[in-house]
Amino acid sequence: MSSPAEPLLSVRDLHTSFPIHSALLRRKVGEVHAVSGVSFDLPAGRTLGLVGESGSGKTTLARTVIGLERPRSGQVLFDGRDLVTLSGRRRGAKAAELRRIRRQIQMIFQDPYASLNPRLTVRQIISEAWMINPGVVPRHRWTAEVNDLLARVGLNPDHADRYPHQFSGGQRQRIGIARALALRPRLVICDEAVSALDVSVQAQVLNLLVDLQADLGLSYLFIAHDLSVVRHISNQVAVMYLGKLVETGTTDQIFTAPVHPYTQALLSAVPVTRPWAAPPRQQIILTGDIPSPVSPPSGCRFRTRCWKAQPRCASEEPVLAHRLGDHPSACHFPELPAQPQPAAVGAR
Amino acid sequence: MDHPLLSVQDLTVQFRTRAGTITAVDRVSFDLAEGETLAILGETGSGKSVTAQAVMGLVPRPAGQVTGGRIIYDGTDLLTRPPSEARRLNGTELAMVFQDPLSSLNPVLRVGAQIGELFRRRRGASRAEARRKAIELMDRVGIPAAARRVDDYPHQFSGGMRQRVMIAMALALQPRLLIADEPTTALDVTVQAQIMALLADLKAEHRMAMILISHDLGVVAGVADRAMLMYAGRVVETGELREVYETTAHPYTRGLMASIPELDGPRERLQPIPGAPPDLMRLPSGCPFRPRCAYATDICASQPPTLAAVPTRPDSHRAACHHAEEVLADVVAG
Numbered sequence: 148m149s150s151p152a153e154p155l156l157s158v159r160d161l162h163t164s165f166p167i168h169s170a171l172l173r174r175k176v177g178e179v180h181a182v183s184g185v186s187f188d189l190p191a192g193r194t195l196g197l198v199g200e201s202g203s204g205k206t207t208l209a210r211t212v213i214g215l216e217r218p219r220s221g222q223v224l225f226d227g228r229d230l231v232t233l234s235g236r237r238r239g240a241k242a243a244e245l246r247r248i249r250r251q252i253q254m255i256f257q258d259p260y261a262s263l264n265p266r267l268t269v270r271q272i273i274s275e276a277w278m279i280n281p282g283v284v285p286r287h288r289w290t291a292e293v294n295d296l297l298a299r300v301g302l303n304p305d306h307a308d309r310y311p312h313q314f315s316g317g318q319r320q321r322i323g324i325a326r327a328l329a330l331r332p333r334l335v336i337c338d339e340a341v342s343a344l345d346v347s348v349q350a351q352v353l354n355l356l357v358d359l360q361a362d363l364g365l366s367y368l369f370i371a372h373d374l375s376v377v378r379h380i381s382n383q384v385a386v387m388y389l390g391k392l393v394e395t396g397t398t399d400q401i402f403t404a405p406v407h408p409y410t411q412a413l414l415s416a417v418p419v420t421r422p423w424a425a426p427p428r429q430q431i432i433l434t435g436d437i438p439s440p441v442s443p444p445s446g447c448r449f450r451t452r453c454w455k456a457q458p459r460c461a462s463e464e465p466v467l468a469h470r471l472g473d474h475p476s477a478c479h480f481p482e483l484p485a486q487p488q489p490a491a492v493g494a495r
Numbered sequence: 496m497d498h499p500l501l502s503v504q505d506l507t508v509q510f511r512t513r514a515g516t517i518t519a520v521d522r523v524s525f526d527l528a529e530g531e532t533l534a535i536l537g538e539t540g541s542g543k544s545v546t547a548q549a550v551m552g553l554v555p556r557p558a559g560q561v562t563g564g565r566i567i568y569d570g571t572d573l574l575t576r577p578p579s580e581a582r583r584l585n586g587t588e589l590a591m592v593f594q595d596p597l598s599s600l601n602p603v604l605r606v607g608a609q610i611g612e613l614f615r616r617r618r619g620a621s622r623a624e625a626r627r628k629a630i631e632l633m634d635r636v637g638i639p640a641a642a643r644r645v646d647d648y649p650h651q652f653s654g655g656m657r658q659r660v661m662i663a664m665a666l667a668l669q670p671r672l673l674i675a676d677e678p679t680t681a682l683d684v685t686v687q688a689q690i691m692a693l694l695a696d697l698k699a700e701h702r703m704a705m706i707l708i709s710h711d712l713g714v715v716a717g718v719a720d721r722a723m724l725m726y727a728g729r730v731v732e733t734g735e736l737r738e739v740y741e742t743t744a745h746p747y748t749r750g751l752m753a754s755i756p757e758l759d760g761p762r763e764r765l766q767p768i769p770g771a772p773p774d775l776m777r778l779p780s781g782c783p784f785r786p787r788c789a790y791a792t793d794i795c796a797s798q799p800p801t802l803a804a805v806p807t808r809p810d811s812h813r814a815a816c817h818h819a820e821e822v823l824a825d826v827v828a829g
């Protein structure tokens with residue numbers, strides 16, 4: 148993903164894993180390799196869509212970027228500063244700098260209800276962020292600022308003293324967005340932020356995110372399993388499989404000229420609303436499920452579900468690099484989708 | 496349709512809650528022929544699941560009650576039958592697959608035993624025979640290494656595989672009507688495609704009638720013959736799926752179509768429906784969609800619209816909107 152602008156966020160060879168403990172043996176017996184060597188750049192004011200099946204490591208990647216998980220190795224560069232090395236310190240100048248930077252990265256979650264404290268009013272929920280991060284908004288400005296934020300996300304400021312349960316699902320998601328905006332972030336990570344919403348309300352929230360980006364110059368890392376939504380909102384797309392990125396590019400590159408078989412399979416699985424009007428397409432129905440990240444397949448991690456797998460795929464890991472076309476992919480045998488795919492793939 | 500397999504007429508289901516009584520399903524009517532697939536579509540709370548529950552005799556009592564209408568299955572009214580007889584139909588004639596397969600499987604019973612149980616209890620099969628049938632069915636719904644996995648527990652299966660187990664159980668006694676309530680909503684697109692392909696195969700093979708419930712207009716488009724859109728417990732538009740999607744005559748359907756980003760469409764600003772789905776406790780007078788509708792006029796507040804034939808396909812396509820012809824004209828004009 149090349150861009151003339153300096154990236155706001157630059158992730159370099161990031162690895163995050165979770166230990167598996169055996170209660171019986173009272174020791175670590177293995178590791179879940181949730182994120183295994185991920186690198187990408189996100190320029191300021193742009194949106195990077197992150198797609199991949201359940202368990203591919205999207206949320207873990209996001210949590211590592213905002214500092215909720217500590218990576219085993221790698222860098223998370225925000226504005227050129229590595230948050231991983233900064234986070235080694237509890238106090239002092241480095242810790243203060245880390246807090247100042249972290250504030251600029253906020254996250255919006257899938258389940259707006261679970262992420263809002265039911266005992267606080269909307270006003271309290273939003274002001275809480277300023278209490279924890281003094282100096283961002285002076286206390287005498289809180290009332291006005293809450294009202295501004297609510298109006299900005301399309302909620303009635305007169306409802307600021309209501310509780311979360313008094314709002315609909317779509318309105319709660321707007322509250323979550325208002326809270327994320329309270330600290331004036333530059334990067335907002337949306338983890339399945341619209342997935343739980345009804346389509347009519349989802350469209351409202353997507354439009355809101357687009358408007359906020361235009362007004363405030365926000366950057367988004369947009370995680371979603373709905374590829375049509377990702378295509379709609381993203382400038383760039385990264386496709387993740389079992390802890391690794393398998394293909395990255397501009398939205399057009401990924402959606403019109405995907406060269407990795409996994410990307411092609413994902414795209415072909417997306418239902419079309421008007422199948423009779425759509426250009427005929429080869430539906431690739433993948434067999435089986437995503438393997439366990441505890442002991443991923445050797446070589447290419449996708450090979451166990453790939454119809455093109457060769458012996459080389461088991462012995463040699465394909466790195467993410469420019470191979471075919473004008474964007475990086477991680478497949479030894481990349482092909483453009485125009486190439487006819489074997490019908491045998493359809494066998495369940 | 497001369498002899499529908501299922502004919503639902505003016506079905507009304509109410510729930511008594513602490514805050515008052517709501518009408519979750521409001522005079523819903525539809526027919527389903529042998530081998531036909533109907534998609535029931537609409538947003539959260541529109542009454543899709545409760546409609547299915549009523550057909551299956553599963554409306555939770557005593558809070559919920561079918562307060563009106565008839566459900567004629569193969570010529571007889573299910574609502575007037577004694578519950579024991581209705582129960583006998585479940586599984587053998589009618590079967591249902593739910594959204595969340597984990598909560599509908601028994602966690603402490605082996606998967607094969609749960610499938611086999613149906614053959615033992617309902618068909619008097621021996622243990623060995625039931626086991627063989629279970630493996631056969633698991634194989635049929637695409638569970639790899641069925642003979643080995645038959646002794647696994649539900650938690651050892653992925654979400655997609657559990658949904659296949661549910662489908663296997665639903666198919667066990669070869670029902671003539673299968674109701675699938677959001678069967679793929681919790682699954683990845685890749686697995687969703689597998690399950691939808693499986694349902695399409697089954698439909699073709701067994702001439703089984705299906706009701707597919709979904710909030711996603713795209714998921715059902717490749718499989719369903721007809722579509723029925725619900726809003727606030729009522730049917731707002733119904734017809735052949737392609738007619739409904741192409742020559743849309745209800746503003747709600749039109750709004751839904753405009754809210755969906757399309758994989759192959761232009762990437763332009765979405766046109767969402769303003770507002771939120773209605774509170775059934777506080778429905779507006781007249782048309783329930785009126786507060787969110789750009790076409791609404793005075794008549795919409797004073798007179799609830801009823802389903803009426805849409806001129807482009809009067810024999811099958813119907814919409815409940817006073818301004819259906821205007822909507823249709825706008826849709827056709829693009």
Ligand SMILES: Nc1ncnc2c1ncn2[C@@H]1O[C@H](COP(=O)(O)OP(=O)(O)OP(=O)(O)O)[C@@H](O)[C@H]1O
Nearest residue numbers: 165179181200201202203204205206207208372440
């Ligand atoms: N706290 C944890 N402890 C152990 N394993 C974890 C933990 N969090 C995630 N995992 C594992 O890491 C892998 C990646 O999970 P992650 O939640 O990042 O995936 P995801 O792509 O966000 O999936 P989804 O689409 O379902 O949200 C999975 O195998 C998951 O089980």
Ligand SMILES: Nc1ncnc2c1ncn2[C@@H]1O[C@H](COP(=O)(O)OP(=O)(O)OP(=O)(O)O)[C@@H](O)[C@H]1O
Nearest residue numbers: 510519538539540541542543544545546555558775
């Ligand atoms: N057991 C119940 N008790 C009280 N109200 C109920 C009950 N079950 C459903 N309802 C209400 O009936 C209405 C219709 O619900 P239903 O479950 O049919 O919606 P749905 O269209 O299936 O929505 P979803 O897409 O969320 O599944 C809703 O307002 C719901 O709150």
Ligand SMILES: [Mg+2]
Nearest residue numbers: 205206207338
């Ligand atoms: Mg996740």
Ligand SMILES: [Mg+2]
Nearest residue numbers: 543544545676
């Ligand atoms: Mg439902």
